[in-house]
Amino acid sequence: MVSVLILTSITLPWIGAILVWAVGNNRPTLQHGIAVGFSLASGFMSASLFLYPSNEMALSIPIGGAFGNFTFVPDGLGVVLAAIAALIGSLAVIFSVDYMRGDRQLGRYYSMVLLFIGSMVGLVLTSNLLLMFVFWEMTALCSYALISFYNDDPKAVTGGIKALIMTQIGGIGLLFGALIAFSSFGSYDISIFLQKANTLPPALLSLTAFSFLVAAAAKSAQFPFQTWLPDAMEAPTPVSALIHAATMVNAGVYLLARFYPAFANVPGWTTAVVWVGVLSALLSAGMALVASDLKRVLAYSTVSQLGYMVYAIGVGGIFASQFHLLSHAVFKALLFLAAGAVIHSVGTRNMNDMGGLGKQMPFVRNVFLIGSLALAGLPFLNGFWSKELILEEGLAHGPLWAFIGMMMGAGLTACYTLKCVWMVFYGDQRTPLHGHDAGHFMKIALFILSIGALTSWVLVGPLGTLMELTLPFHSIKAHSTGEILIEVLTAPATLLALLVIASGFALWVWRNQLSRITDLMTGIAEGARRSFGFEEINTAIVKGTNSIAEFIRNTQTGILSVNILGILVGLVVLLVSIAVLSILGA
């Protein structure tokens, strides 16, 4: 039963992808229908996995001797992320029915989205490192293809290639770790790795730990790789909501959480994780404050919130990080989709041109408001509970400087959120834009997500129990929802955080009165506008990769004889090395 659920939630979207492509772009209604149907079916299947959680292998596909079986385990970490991927995936697809209506290349769009949903579910459910790498790369491919979806726009193509190259760094890190695991234990199985990690030589273990950290930072757009995510905003907005806010960028956090028990004792690793989290959260919150493109603000805020999750893992709060991951996936998907409705309606992403749109699109304003209050961490939305849980863990188990940094981050978050809401929906209209409220399909998706943002925190108790029962290597203590709520409400960190959030709001409300102080910050603001110089590092990596590729391209002569010569030389090298090895062995 469980194996059927796992298999269908991965393969149903893939079947849908083939069908959407096969019916052709001449029948858009059918394409919308197939995409919605198959993504909903996959969402239903992966949500049903909640009924059968276990830490036992539930599905094993034998693929011959060399690589071990492809195994799947529906444990607490995997089930939560699979449900997020498939359910928010189906909401993004429903939203796309309105958003992409009239597009002439729906087949390409929907097949990539559906391929992504299946791969993401597979990525979090598999317990084979090699298969995880394969799924990891498939999500990167879909992300690239969808960022560059409008492929006659050079910015979209550049952004796609940048995202592909930067996330490949992550892929290399993951492959490296997987190969170390295989050469040490003769197996790609993750639970074997977690079990025997202490028997590895310390140098090798810390090499694996840090290569996984690089992999996670590149995939989750964390410091110092954070600049690919804002450039990925050229994608259609439902894609940004699904891939670049709710699911794929969480893969890095998932990787760190999954392997935390093995790496927690590696010297310097948790400190490095905390550093990455704090720097990402603070720097990108600053960048969000000065950005004027609506989607880029949300992208910087995603990096910042992912920084909170990474920080939580660094201080040992695995459960807090996963809970915030759930909250963030819901409210950030809501924010992106609402922003998509605005952009679709007024045709620009520049917030300086917007203003006063709230009267024209009241429904979108209301749901956007719910999402942004959850992002700012206002009681009693889902973002409040999870962020407070992280801050509480940080105060209890982490260094004080990191806690102060995260507090400042919370203040900045409140400030840029209020600024964003104000500039889009309130105040005077700066340019004559004609907004119309969202379409029916958009409203369905937005409504469900806003209900989620208001209520998903009631799951905190059951989630804790689920993780405690199915993650034998992580020491997670489950509490009931009520206990956690009282704990959060009475913690000193909460009051402090609320004060900081309130002062963040105040900073924006009284910005004119405080102008003397804010003028002092212009230097920092200018630095933030230039992304503190990290754009240069990222551009240099992209340029370097491109020039190496151009150089290797010379080997593609297109002449048959040259290729055959290459084959012969390869054959000779292989035979000689086999001969040498057998002589040495004998």
Place this chain on the structure above:
Amino acid sequence: MSIFTFAFISAAGLLMIGLYTLLVTRNLIKVVVALQILVKGVMLLLIAAGSASGQIALGQSMAITVIVADTIVAVIALSIAVIIRRKFGTLDLNAYTTLKR
């Protein structure tokens, strides 16, 4: 010389002939012929290896699979050759490198 040694040497000979032809020829039809010779060497090798290791049926069934695939390759390659001859007016390989920069 045992029958196995003979089969292995013959297979290696066929492979060498095929690779050598691919290395030197520029005629598309000859390329297809060379590929066929190459694959015949592989088939012989499969059967010989099967009987040498005692798994005769496995080697033979592999060889039959290769025969099927190989026939399809030959048919498609020759039909492509016909189209190319019509489009470019020549069978010289170096004339078709239009995908190269």
